[in-house]
Amino acid sequence: MREPDSMKAVQELVDAWALRPDGEPHRSPRADVLPVRTADGVAAVLKVAAPDEAGEHAHLVLRRWGGDGAVRLLRADPHRHAVLLERACTADLSTVSDEAACGVVADLFRRLHVPAMPQLRSLTADVAASARELDMLPRGSAIPHRLVEHAAALARELSADAPHEVVLHGNLHHANVLAARRVPWLAISPQPCNGDPHYELAPMLWHGWDAFAGNIRDGIRGRLWMLVEHTGLDEDRARAWTLVRVVLAAVRELSGGGEELTRYVALAKAIQD
CATH class of the missing domain: 3.30.200.20 (Phosphorylase Kinase; domain 1)
Structure with a gap:
């Protein structure tokens, strides 16, 4: 605190x-x-x-x-x-439909993904370190080992095949997009880095979770597809980056072992299956 x-x-x-x-x-x-x-x-x-x-x-x-x-x-x-x-308004993207929220986020990405800035860290080194972190995770952890192995392999592939980097918001999701007066929507609270635009989609999947109630697998896949459709990003690369980010988020939750860990594992399974 x-x-x-x-x-x-x-x-x-x-x-x-x-x-x-x-x-x-x-x-x-x-x-x-x-x-x-x-x-x-x-x-x-x-x-x-x-x-x-x-x-x-x-x-x-x-x-x-x-x-x-x-x-x-x-x-x-x-x-x-x-x-x-x-100062923006208090309403966020949870007040609109899933389809509309994905469209708003896609439009914001097009505005925010400006050329890389030298002051920011690069994802290329970070994702290589992430692969090593996943390799060291014990087999008996609460995260299924097949997910860990798959995420580690993808992390190595992504670090070896780094595209032209842009500035990323890093944490764009429903609660970090607010209605505004001069334009309909504005992003807040960036956690910026330079990297692959496909990295950006994961927070939109692990927030707004209530919309998936009773249909997690199809709900997650549907929202991922909508994000890919609206952004024009490559679906396979978006899926790979999302799986890596979700599994790493699950690793950070291991010490707690509560609801968030269960959520991340369910999300990873839905993306991988």
């Missing part, structure tokens, strides 16, 4: 940037968020995030995107992991 005094940084930035609180603060393990008004009366959001390698360069990509597909960056203090952002 965030430290009890973590809101201190928020208050310091409110004072330093001449902001006025304009709503209730929201606290989570990942960030403190406060709706504010600027000195000019502009509605904004002040976000102070926990130190996190995944989101370390979020301010850089938000500035690079310049509001095209994502909320605008108004100001940043990288040393405090703080950003002042354009």
Whole structure:
């Protein structure tokens, strides 16, 4: 959890940037968020995030995107992991149909996948390390070994056959796409890296899980197909990247061994079968 005094940084930035609180603060393990008004009366959001390698360069990509597909960056203090952002609405993609959500995400990918930035980590090295991590997983783990072996093999193939890299959002899903005033939808909370666009689809499958109730296998496959259809990505490569990401997510859940682990394993089986 965030430290009890973590809101201190928020208050310091409110004072330093001449902001006025304009709503209730929201606290989570990942960030403190406060709706504010600027000195000019502009509605904004002040976000102070926990130190996190995944989101370390979020301010850089938000500035690079310049509001095209994502909320605008108004100001940043990288040393405090703080950003002042354009304020979007509260409605997210869970309020629209699955087909419509996949179409919105595909359109955002086309806007956000700009040329690679030298400041960002590359997936090529990461996926090679992931293959080694999977090779070391004990056979007796709660993840079926056939899934682990398949994901490890795919990770090696993907690292050996790396395409031209672009900037990836890294965590685009229903809750990270908000309705907005100047355009219908905007992305928030990037975890950016440089890599293969096919890497992007997995979060859209492990979120919005309730829609799969009673029909997990067909629901997952149907949503994956819709994403591929809307994005124009290669289905086999999208399936490969998704399986690798899902199995790695399951590995991270092994210590908990609860509902999330069961969900990731079910998702991986649906993709592989």
